[in-house]
Amino acid sequence: MEYIGLIAGKSGDSLTEEIQKKGYKVALVVGKEKEPGYDIADKVLVTDLSNQEEIYKFFSTLQVKYLIVGTGHIVVLRTIKYLEKKGIKLSIDLEKTFLCKDKYLFKKEIEKTEYLTPKYILFKKESNQEENIKEILTKFEFPIVLKSPIDKREPIAVNNISELKEYYENIKKLDSDILIEEYISGSDVTVPVVSNKVDINALGILYWSKGKVEFLKGFENSKSYKLNNEEEVLKKISCLIKDLGIIGLSRADIVVKDNGEIYILEVNSIIVCGNTGSIYNQLWQEQGFNFAKITVENALKVFEIGEEFFV
Numbered sequence: 101m102e103y104i105g106l107i108a109g110k111s112g113d114s115l116t117e118e119i120q121k122k123g124y125k126v127a128l129v130v131g132k133e134k135e136p137g138y139d140i141a142d143k144v145l146v147t148d149l150s151n152q153e154e155i156y157k158f159f160s161t162l163q164v165k166y167l168i169v170g171t172g173h174i175v176v177l178r179t180i181k182y183l184e185k186k187g188i189k190l191s192i193d194l195e196k197t198f199l200c201k202d203k204y205l206f207k208k209e210i211e212k213t214e215y216l217t218p219k220y221i222l223f224k225k226e227s228n229q230e231e232n233i234k235e236i237l238t239k240f241e242f243p244i245v246l247k248s249p250i251d252k253r254e255p256i257a258v259n260n261i262s263e264l265k266e267y268y269e270n271i272k273k274l275d276s277d278i279l280i281e282e283y284i285s286g287s288d289v290t291v292p293v294v295s296n297k298v299d300i301n302a303l304g305i306l307y308w309s310k311g312k313v314e315f316l317k318g319f320e321n322s323k324s325y326k327l328n329n330e331e332e333v334l335k336k337i338s339c340l341i342k343d344l345g346i347i348g349l350s351r352a353d354i355v356v357k358d359n360g361e362i363y364i365l366e367v368n369s370i371i372v373c374g375n376t377g378s379i380y381n382q383l384w385q386e387q388g389f390n391f392a393k394i395t396v397e398n399a400l401k402v403f404e405i406g407e408e409f410f411v
Contacts, residue, residue, distance in 0.1 A: 103127045103143070103162045105188065107155075107180065108170025110374040112137025114392035115170050122396060127162045129155050136374050149175050152182040165189060166403045168396065169348075172201060172370040174250075191399035192369065193347040200346070200369040204249040204279055210364055215340055217364045218282040222249065225277050233265060236280055243318060245281040252276040255311070257283055257318025267317075284365075286357040288312075288324045291337040292371060292384065294349050294394050296401040300342050302334040303394075306383060310353065313379065329360050336362050347402060349373070349395045351380075371395075 104124045108115045113136035116126045120140075128141035131149050138144055145158040159167070168191045169180055177197060184190055200206055210217045221239065223232045236244065243257045246267050252274040258264045271278050288309035293302045305327070311319025327333060337352045346369050353365045373381050373391035381391055 105164040105167035111170035118392045118396040168399045196346045197369045220281045223278045243283040247279040248276040249279045284355045284363045286355040291352045293341045302338045
């Protein structure tokens with residue numbers, strides 16, 4: 101029986117189960133014992149996830165040709181870049197995943213297209229904070245959104261100069277550049293999309309505001325309400341994922357204004373789909389979607405193996 105490699109973090113349990121259901125053995129790499137999937141995978145390597153050569157030897161010994169990626173942790177992405185160079189085929193397009201991980205580069209890419217994204221500006225961490233604050237106040241109106249472009253902390257919406265200065269400094273202390281973004285009022289929704297080399301399918305719209313549900317600073321009054329242009333939104337997001345060339349199960353977070361304009365906030369190119377720990381995943385399970393199963397079936401299509409490829 102053939103082994104399929106898996107590095108998946110919190111999604112290790114559900115993805116292991118779905119891979120095994122397809123008739124494959126699982127070679128799982130985890131950062132510590134007892135991580136999800138540790139007790140049920142066929143072979144397990146416990147190691148620092150930056151140990152690229154050790155992980156490659158583990159897979160090579162088991163003749164692993166294919167790797168399903170279930171986590172977007174930056175250390176893992178660097179390791180699988182090494183594995184891809186060694187000839188292991190990935191379930192994702194790694195270049196596009198790196199693009200989505202950097203919010204600034206992602207927005208620059210969106211700017212080249214017809215899609216809308218909130219107005220923004222990036223300040224380097226070493227640049228003059230006082231001058232930057234002045235520039236922000238001339239170009240943006242409150243509320244203003246502050247982000248770390250590489251997710252060193254969650255986004256913050258501020259409503260006055262005092263808060264702007266405070267949270268600007270907080271992000272800077274994390275050794276991060278500062279991404280300033282226009283606040284867009286409307287309905288916060290999210291759309292998961294599954295894509296491979298042939299098919300792209302937007303699975304539906306979830307009326308869910310991450311800022312409100314996860315109690316993010318400044319987003320307490322965010323709203324998510326029924327849209328009048330659902331079909332347009334689904335088509336638009338499918339086209340977005342196709343145009344960006346993203347492979348796998350991804351999630352587009354968007355705001356739809358009352359006039360129907362669709363603003364792209366970000367795309368998460370890998371969705372957590374473990375049995376525990378993800379409110380987002382649980383909400384979709386309640387609607388009958390099994391993200392782990394979808395991820396595995398799509399990966400087999402990407403790999404061009406199994407019955408999924410031949411149907």
